Amino acid sequence: AQTVTQSQPEMSVQEAETVTLSCTYDTSENNYYLFWYKQPPSRQMILVIRQEAYKQQNATENRFSVNFQKAAKSFSLKISDSQLGDTAMYFCAFMKGIVGGADGLTFGKGTHLIIQP
Amino acid sequence: DAGVTQSPTHLIKTRGQQVTLRCSPKSGHDTVSWYQQALGQGPQFIFQYYEEEERQRGNFPDRFSGHQFPNYSSELNVNALLLGDSALYLCASSRNYNEQFFGPGTRLTVL
Secondary structure, three states: OOEEEOOOOEEEEEOOOOEEEOOEEEOOOOOEEEEEEEEOOOOOOEEEEEEEOOOOOOOEEOOEEEEEEOOOOEEEEEEOOOOHHHOEEEEEEEEEEEOOEEEEEEEOOOEEEEEEO | OOOOEEEOOEEEEOOOOOEEEEEEOOOOOOEEEEEEEOOOOOOEEEEEEEOOEEEEEOOOOOOEEEEEOOOOOEEEEEOOOOHHHOEEEEEEEEOOOOOOEEOOOEEEEEO
């Protein structure tokens, strides 16, 4: 079974600053995917960024980037030039790769990120 | 293009009752997964449906059951409700290895 650990229950930064959210995971799988999801107070879960384990290059989506360290089983999210709209719960999630489809996601407990004006 | 939709938005039930939650996947998606999110926690995987069959299941009792219809929509049924079943129930749809798109959720309160 996989586990995902997010050690920062809450973080607060000023607008325009850079913030890094931590995530570690434990698995014996070789084929898997990692995700960061954002859940604003409206509660709709939104995908922020995705990383395939077989890719060495770190994923980037505009202001969002990851630092994927496969050997250390670490998957941190960096948010640059943070904006008020980034305030939300952020969940790190793991998905085992299976033939022909998608597996269920294993989520961490989340980090509540607050962007201060 | 409508995203994932769920109904109802909110639901209040009493202990011992049964409940059915509904989910319509995003257009073009054929796989539906259900998650339970307790207050202050991350979502937990209940099960996944593909081609009208349960393909994967998390660590949930048999009181939790589901169904997928030929149009790929899905239902989650919970029997003999317990207070601990109070949670936000999220539905997510996907196709193959693509990311799962989540619906807005159904807030279930068990009194």
